[in-house]
Amino acid sequence: MCGVPGQQNRNELIAELEEKARRIRVLVVKMAGMSDCHTGGALSMADILAVLYFRILTLDPRNPQWSGRDYFILSKGHCVPSLDAALAMRGFFPEETLTTHLERDSMISGHACARLTPGIDVSTGSLGHGLSIGVGCALGIKMDREPNRVFVVLGDGELQEGSNWEAVMAAAHHRLDNLVAIVDRNWYQTGATEEMMRLEPLADKWASFGWSVLTIDGHDVAAIVDTLESVPFEQGRPSVVIANTVKGKGVSFIETRHMARFDEAQLRAALHELGA
Amino acid sequence: MAKPFARVLLELADADPRVCAVSCDCRGFIAPLAEQFPQRAIEIGIAEQNLIGIAAGLAVRGKIPFAIGMNPFVTMRCFEQVRTDLGYGARNVKVIGAYGGGVVYGGWGCTHHAIEEMALMRLIPTMTVVMPADAWETEQAVRAAAIREGPFYISLARGAAVVEQPEEARSFELGKAVLLREGDAATIIGVGPTVADALRAGDLLESQGIAARILEMHTVKPIDREAILRAAEETPVIVTIEEHTVIGGLGGAVAEVLAEAGAGTPLKRIGLQDVFAVMSGSQQDLKSRYGITAEAVVKEILHPSGAGAHHKDTKNTKLRGVP
Numbered sequence: 001m002c003g004v005p006g007q008q009n010r011n012e013l014i015a016e017l018e019e020k021a022r023r024i025r026v027l028v029v030k031m032a033g034m035s036d037c038h039t040g041g042a043l044s045m046a047d048i049l050a051v052l053y054f055r056i057l058t059l060d061p062r063n064p065q066w067s068g069r070d071y072f073i074l075s076k077g078h079c080v081p082s083l084d085a086a087l088a089m090r091g092f093f094p095e096e097t098l099t100t101h102l103e104r105d106s107m108i109s110g111h112a113c114a115r116l117t118p119g120i121d122v123s124t125g126s127l128g129h130g131l132s133i134g135v136g137c138a139l140g141i142k143m144d145r146e147p148n149r150v151f152v153v154l155g156d157g158e159l160q161e162g163s164n165w166e167a168v169m170a171a172a173h174h175r176l177d178n179l180v181a182i183v184d185r186n187w188y189q190t191g192a193t194e195e196m197m198r199l200e201p202l203a204d205k206w207a208s209f210g211w212s213v214l215t216i217d218g219h220d221v222a223a224i225v226d227t228l229e230s231v232p233f234e235q236g237r238p239s240v241v242i243a244n245t246v247k248g249k250g251v252s253f254i255e256t257r258h259m260a261r262f263d264e265a266q267l268r269a270a271l272h273e274l275g276a
Numbered sequence: 277m278a279k280p281f282a283r284v285l286l287e288l289a290d291a292d293p294r295v296c297a298v299s300c301d302c303r304g305f306i307a308p309l310a311e312q313f314p315q316r317a318i319e320i321g322i323a324e325q326n327l328i329g330i331a332a333g334l335a336v337r338g339k340i341p342f343a344i345g346m347n348p349f350v351t352m353r354c355f356e357q358v359r360t361d362l363g364y365g366a367r368n369v370k371v372i373g374a375y376g377g378g379v380v381y382g383g384w385g386c387t388h389h390a391i392e393e394m395a396l397m398r399l400i401p402t403m404t405v406v407m408p409a410d411a412w413e414t415e416q417a418v419r420a421a422a423i424r425e426g427p428f429y430i431s432l433a434r435g436a437a438v439v440e441q442p443e444e445a446r447s448f449e450l451g452k453a454v455l456l457r458e459g460d461a462a463t464i465i466g467v468g469p470t471v472a473d474a475l476r477a478g479d480l481l482e483s484q485g486i487a488a489r490i491l492e493m494h495t496v497k498p499i500d501r502e503a504i505l506r507a508a509e510e511t512p513v514i515v516t517i518e519e520h521t522v523i524g525g526l527g528g529a530v531a532e533v534l535a536e537a538g539a540g541t542p543l544k545r546i547g548l549q550d551v552f553a554v555m556s557g558s559q560q561d562l563k564s565r566y567g568i569t570a571e572a573v574v575k576e577i578l579h580p581s582g583a584g585a586h587h588k589d590t591k592n593t594k595l596r597g598v599p
């Protein structure tokens with residue numbers, strides 16, 4: 001996309017992406033001010049989405065079905081509000097569309113819906129589907145000998161679904177180095193993940209299945225850029241990023257919450273925290 | 277229905293040490309049990325297949341587990357576990373669809389619509405399938421499930437239909453339809469949340485001087501053949517209404533009874549006509565777009581459509597003269 005930037009350009013790029021992430025959060029918070037919303041998990045992955053949509057993914061918003069695109073699958077489909085925000089900001093549809101969340105005949109949906117929303121390739125919402133679809137997509141790209149890549153964002157609670165581990169095994173077996181999984185490790189599902197069903201040692205699990213693993217701070221935009229720009233981490237292996245995040249990041253009073261809808265005062269407070 | 281369910285679960289567990297629960301990230305449904313009997317309330321995380329397997333294992337050990345997951349996921353993701361480990365295995369496990377079936381999730385999307393749950397669960401030999409309409413019926417259904425040996429599915433609604441009967445006048449018997457209103461011009465059969473639509477259709481007809489019989493079919497399997505055949509005999513048309521595909525659910529089950537008995541009574545199945553409800557909007561928006569409404573029921577009775585419509589028109593003397 002861009003050449004290797006100098007340090008100053010690099011700093012500008014990071015600042016720009018941080019601003020995009022902030023903007024995604026502002027849009028999500030506004031959606032949560034109008035309707036029920038899986039706000040916590042939408043906010044925790046905002047930095048990841050900003051980097052993907054404004055730095056990493058090769059896309060054409062005027063032609064969402066372009067065969068040269070990188071594929072993005074939001075396996076934790078309930079967090080679609082921040083994806084909708086990123087897609088709108090990237091020009092797939094007007095930002096005003098975001099004000100119609102859950103309304104009659106909206107183009108956006110409460111869970112990622114490929115049949116309604118331009119820019120979404122796979123309908124999700126039932127947890128534990130996305131990674132297998134990502135494996136299939138990556139295999140198809142290999143068949144075509146094309147350079148497209150597949151990025152799948154997963155929830156941590158979602159990893160309790162056994163289907164994920166079937167996909168994890170298959171991706172390593174088929175040496176899918178064009179597949180990147182990103183785990184939004186926010187440590188909560190509807191309750192605390194390690195209490196409900198322990199995932200740790202999570203990085204070891206992926207590594208033992210044959211993936212190349214990096215663990216990063218999922219709110220450190222520079223780290224996300226460095227990490228995602230370096231995929232595949234190893235030739236011949238799928239890459240997974242375990243991104244440690246905070247559920248509800250950016251709005252202190254909903255941290256760790258799964259769903260949150262804001263009343264007027266909360267909306268004002270949340271926007272204030274985000275500098276909007 | 278988390279509250280009435282959780283209350284009765286605790287009551288049952290208190291009375292019988294074999295009663296326990298396994299939850300698939302549905303804490304609200306087991307919280308009171310977990311407080312009183314922590315060992316008998318098992319959280320297994322988001323893993324429906326594991327949920328059913330573990331419940332089957334508990335039953336192997338002689339327990340009476342309630343396995344709780346969200347309606348679409350607990351009936352579809354682990355269908356084979358339910359079919360083979362509970363059905364074929366003849367296990368005394370009670371599968372609970374939590375948070376609501378049908379299109380109660382509205383614009384949250386088709387992944388969360390449970391529009392196949394009755395059909396799927398009905399397919400499994402020995403499975404009892406119940407969809408209560410309100411809190412009172414939920415409590416009765418959960419108690420009945422604990423007593424009845426064998427696999428059992430309860431689809432818990434979110435919100436409640438108004439059944440409009442005083443509690444002391446109500447009865448709940450597995451496999452027995454509830455006669456909500458007497459009438460002879462038509463029979464309307466509802467299940468779960470659509471009992472409200474059936475009753476409203478009854479009101480609309482009544483305002484035109486037409487008395488429809490209204491049946492609530494909380495037990496979809498084993499279905500009340502007797503009530504259906506009586507309706508076929510005594511009323512000239514039957515309309516079923518469900519927030520479910522018309523294939524294999526309430527409408528499907530009623531059709532099977534009518535056809536096999538050789539009853540010529542026309543049947544109209546209101547529900548999703550072999551389509552997904554792909555749209556954003558409220559539950560009500562989806563129901564009206566896809567024709568799952570009291571108005572649709574009334575229209576089918578007054579101005580029948582489709583094959584057999586003509587036959588129905590001429591046969592239904594009780595409707596003569598109605599525009």
Ligand SMILES: Cc1ncc(C[n+]2csc(CCOP(=O)(O)OP(=O)(O)O)c2C)c(N)n1
Pocket residue numbers: 038040041042044076078079125126127128154155156157158159184186188189190247258301322346349353
């Ligand atoms: C198969 C399936 N089972 C259950 C659910 C209900 N559900 C929706 S979100 C959620 C918690 C998800 O937690 P996590 O994956 O950690 O996502 P995040 O924290 O990013 O919101 C659950 C249990 C579902 N959507 N799909």
Ligand SMILES: [Mg+2]
Pocket residue numbers: 041155156157184185186187188189193
């Ligand atoms: Mg999480």
